Amino acid sequence: MRELQAKIIQEMGVKPEIDPAEEVARRVQFLKDYQLATGTKGFVLGISGGVDSTLGGRLAQLAVDELRAEGHESDFVAVRLPYGVQADEDDAQLALDFIQPTTTWTYNVKPGVDGLQDEFRTTTGREITDFNRGNIKARIRMVAQYALAGERGLLVLGTDQGAESVTGFFTKFGDGGADILPLFGLNKRQVRQVVKHLGAPEQLWAKVPTADLLDDQPGRADEDELGISYEHIDDYLEGRQIPADEAEKIEKRYLATRHKRTVPVTVFDEWWR
Numbered sequence: 001m002r003e004l005q006a007k008i009i010q011e012m013g014v015k016p017e018i019d020p021a022e023e024v025a026r027r028v029q030f031l032k033d034y035q036l037a038t039g040t041k042g043f044v045l046g047i048s049g050g051v052d053s054t055l056g057g058r059l060a061q062l063a064v065d066e067l068r069a070e071g072h073e074s075d076f077v078a079v080r081l082p083y084g085v086q087a088d089e090d091d092a093q094l095a096l097d098f099i100q101p102t103t104t105w106t107y108n109v110k111p112g113v114d115g116l117q118d119e120f121r122t123t124t125g126r127e128i129t130d131f132n133r134g135n136i137k138a139r140i141r142m143v144a145q146y147a148l149a150g151e152r153g154l155l156v157l158g159t160d161q162g163a164e165s166v167t168g169f170f171t172k173f174g175d176g177g178a179d180i181l182p183l184f185g186l187n188k189r190q191v192r193q194v195v196k197h198l199g200a201p202e203q204l205w206a207k208v209p210t211a212d213l214l215d216d217q218p219g220r221a222d223e224d225e226l227g228i229s230y231e232h233i234d235d236y237l238e239g240r241q242i243p244a245d246e247a248e249k250i251e252k253r254y255l256a257t258r259h260k261r262t263v264p265v266t267v268f269d270e271w272w273r
């Protein structure tokens with residue numbers, strides 16, 4: 001195995017194979033223990049219709065069901081955060097049907113995003129790029145979830161998992177901004193495996209991953225933007241050998257995005273030198 005690969009696998013905590021039932025039990029227990037230890041009242045998570053939030057949402061609801069059955073106060077707020085009308089709204093509704101959340105809300109991020117876009121133009125005299133605006137969408141979703149969390153004493157869940165973490169394929173302080181990460185340690189195919197094990201319909205577990213942040217290219221596949229396949233990323237994280245040029249692409253992204261996987265850098269930090 002490549003030297004950096006071994007280091008990355010240790011940091012990402014990905015196992016070469018998993019027992020889905022064991023992963024569900026461990027992660028539901030983690031959510032329950034964390035809620036009880038912090039004295040909070042439950043969880044909030046944006047549900048996009050993608051496979052990561054489908055799993056994160058279902059695990060949260062399973063934790064809430066168990067906490068309630070044990071006599072604790074607990075709520076899971078599943079929040080739809082569309083930018084106006086979402087093209088794959090059907091998938092989001094299917095995810096909600098599967099998750100069965102105690103509470104479902106819809107919080108349209110369009111007015112917030114458009115307001116910032118207008119003020120960007122006023123401030124700079126220029127039109128914001130579609131790419132940069134995509135990151136604003138992800139950050140406004142974070143703001144909306146923290147508004148709900150602050151009001152109700154909830155924890156914001158994040159859906160960061162191994163394949164996204166290693167490539168830094170998330171918006172810093174956007175979808176990367178969360179309190180706890182119940183999927184961390186799984187790669188993308190393991191997320192699918194666990195969702196399938198929990199009984200989600202194929203339309204959800206087989207869905208092509210998309211950040212879906214661009215107006216110019218709606219539903220653009222992550223793999224297209226990344227230029228690396230999830231098959232290769234997953235194999236790499238399971239310790240398998242992949243073509244050297246693909247491994248180099250992953251490692252280049254890993255090194256360039258270290259700043260996203262740490263708390264803000266201070267004068268005491270040396271890791272970046």
Ligand SMILES: Nc1ncnc2c1ncn2[C@@H]1O[C@H](COP(=O)(O)OP(=O)(O)OC[C@H]2O[C@@H]([n+]3cccc(C(=O)O)c3)[C@H](O)[C@@H]2O)[C@@H](O)[C@H]1O
Nearest residue numbers: 135138164168169170171172175210211212213222225259
């Ligand atoms: N070396 C360094 N040390 C400390 N900070 C550094 C830095 N380099 C950049 N930065 C900061 O980081 C910022 C760039 O990071 P960021 O704002 O995240 O922007 P960036 O990484 O350029 O873009 C986010 C990427 O994540 C993808 N994404 C986003 C959201 C969801 C998903 C998904 O899979 O669903 C994917 C999105 O498609 C895009 O490719 C810079 O503007 C700068 O402020």
Ligand SMILES: Nc1ncnc2c1ncn2[C@@H]1O[C@H](COP(=O)(O)OP(=O)(O)OP(=O)(O)O)[C@@H](O)[C@H]1O
Nearest residue numbers: 046047048050051052053080081159175209210211
């Ligand atoms: N339209 C949306 N509505 C609600 N939440 C969203 C929306 N888009 C993104 N999110 C939130 O941002 C997170 C990161 O997006 P990401 O695309 O990585 O995950 P996903 O859509 O759940 O799965 P996939 O990566 O397979 O598309 C989501 O898990 C979800 O919590």
Ligand SMILES: [Mg+2]
Nearest residue numbers: 048050210211
């Ligand atoms: Mg998505």
